[in-house]
Amino acid sequence: MAKYSPNTQVDFVVVGSGVSGGIMAKELSGAGFHVVVLEQGDYLREKDFRYDQIQRTSHSSLVAEDPNLATFRQTDKDKAVLSAAFRTGRCVGGGTVHYSGSSWRHHESDFHERSIWGPIAGTGFDDWPVTYAELEPYYTKVEWEIGYSGLGGASPFESPRSKPYPLPPMPNKSSGVLMERAAQKLGYHAVPVPVAMLSQAYRGRSACNHCGFCSGFGCHNGAKSSSLSAIIPGLEKSSHCELRPNAYVREISTDSSGKVTGAVYFDVNKKEVFQKAKAVIVCCNGVGSPRLLLMSKSSRFPDGLANSNGVVGKYFIPGCGASAHGVFEHELNEYKSVTTTRAIEDFYSADPKRGFFGGGRLDARGNTLPTAFALGGLPPGTPTWGSEYKKALQNDFNRTMTVQGFLTCLPLESNNITLDPDVKDAWGLPAIRVTYKDHPDDMKNKAFFRERALELVQAAGAIKSWADPVREERAAGHTMGGCRMGNDPKTSVVDKFHRAHDVPNLYVVDGSSFVTSARNHPTCTISALAFRAADNIIKASKNGSIKAPAA
């Protein structure tokens, strides 16, 4: 790994080492640029990860634990209250270290859904400034370079692909088999879930051993294709990249001409350090990136960096969900292997006949771990303690399946990330204030998918089945929007190649660029956008618009 002094003006500072930061650093350093990656969290290795349910439910070193990091309110008339529901990845590798690995491409239609459906009053529903065809080569690059397992062409709804997945899909679990059974009965198509996991050994990394500790955990043997396992080892070997963990960026600095000059961060001792750079790439995802831009105020940028139009933080999309559960006669043993192996895309597209905008994907999964299941997985009405509770737990733990919907979530101007005026985090920085309330169509869509999920569980042959109530979202596993991309500098934060409209040497590359939600599962698209953004910077530098350093 390279080593740079903060006073050395490197070509790029990349803020964040998740999948987009990792890819940007890999591609740019590989092209000869000098890159410093600033990661707010610790550098944990595979040996540090434990099969520890307590670490997941109570105390995780993988996510931001600070209770004062985020606040939540539904509208700007409400007082925001502390919320632990917007925790983001905070370790080298970011959120991909602890995510479940489900990694779908968007469909062609996701990029121009406004043109297909038409405008939706009161929303920022819009086409993306990039098409599926433009992104397709980068999707392929993601699947092959990061290491995905799946079955291209299995879904009749999938958009065209130029190459199959490099690895076959994961072995089907019982929940997946039951999904196949239900789909066959109802005339739908159950297809393998593509995952950023290795079904076989790949490029020097081990195959998955199906331990089952995926979602919420770091992978012990590196089979999860996180930024940590798939990208960071390459950065370690690079002579053009330095990865600096425990570097919590509080501001991107600018000069009097309005150009970025570097980033100020707190080091592990909470001492401020300024790293000089020719350009800065922000990769902190849907809540972190808008927050950092908003914190980077100056006399020239009084409302935050790249925010002359006031769009930074707006159109935040946490993703919507709906779910149903069933108890079956025999054991599924869902605690083994990856979270989910089969899904249906038969209701992916929005359909005017339903009377509202919305679509989604449904997958079959288990409520994997013992403690989480025992505290929240039993059917409603089950006694919560005593002999009857214990009997239900004994019977249902291995016999329960969930059908989970990943649904559209309309982008609204009033759903946004702002800086909390009162709450400060452990570093004294303003907390992330999330304001979010579902659009009425999102609520109708959840009710529709709740019924579809229940129907699938019942068609699969559940002895007992129930659906979760339709809920307003108050949490986010997938943080999208907030620094949306677009061709019009008046209505978007970054251009189609993720360069800030306002600042020529500032880029924002992550889920915050998303214009719409698609059907959630943002990681594959975030990764493809990052490869594309890096490619463009490299190409542009050859045209002389960004100077590469002297060799």
Place this chain on the structure above:
Amino acid sequence: MAASGQPGKYTFFSADQAVEIESVTAQILPTDETPGAREAGSVYFIDRALTTFDKDRQSVYKQGLLSLQAKVSQLFPGASKFSALTSAQQIQVLKAIENTPFFTAVRAHTITGFLVNPEYGGNQNKVGWNLIGFEGKFNYQPPFGYYDRESKSAALPTGKV
């Protein structure tokens, strides 16, 4: 990891308090045809949690133990210890405090202590995992479950592009 979960040794609870808490845990997950919280040692897990990662719940327990005693005396004049009541009486007391932060905390801790990794002091001899059928091997090969045998994977398209 500090040595904990050793029968008879408590860091947070006094011996008397531990007997009371253990009796509550034994109503939450009773010992019947199968082992319960007592065999799993949930009380040792709780003791440890309250002195390590769940320190901020100490006051809930301190206050809760006092309230428990008060409730016992109120419902059964002359009695002072929850652990000395009959099982039916204990259930009556717990139903009366079911919605308190104390009971909510003990319930969550008892269940977690029943199913936690044994090094945390609970789930002794893996009685919790054995009850629910969690193998705890952290390394498996397919088939994973009963229905795997019905898989229609062979009928899928071959993945041609």
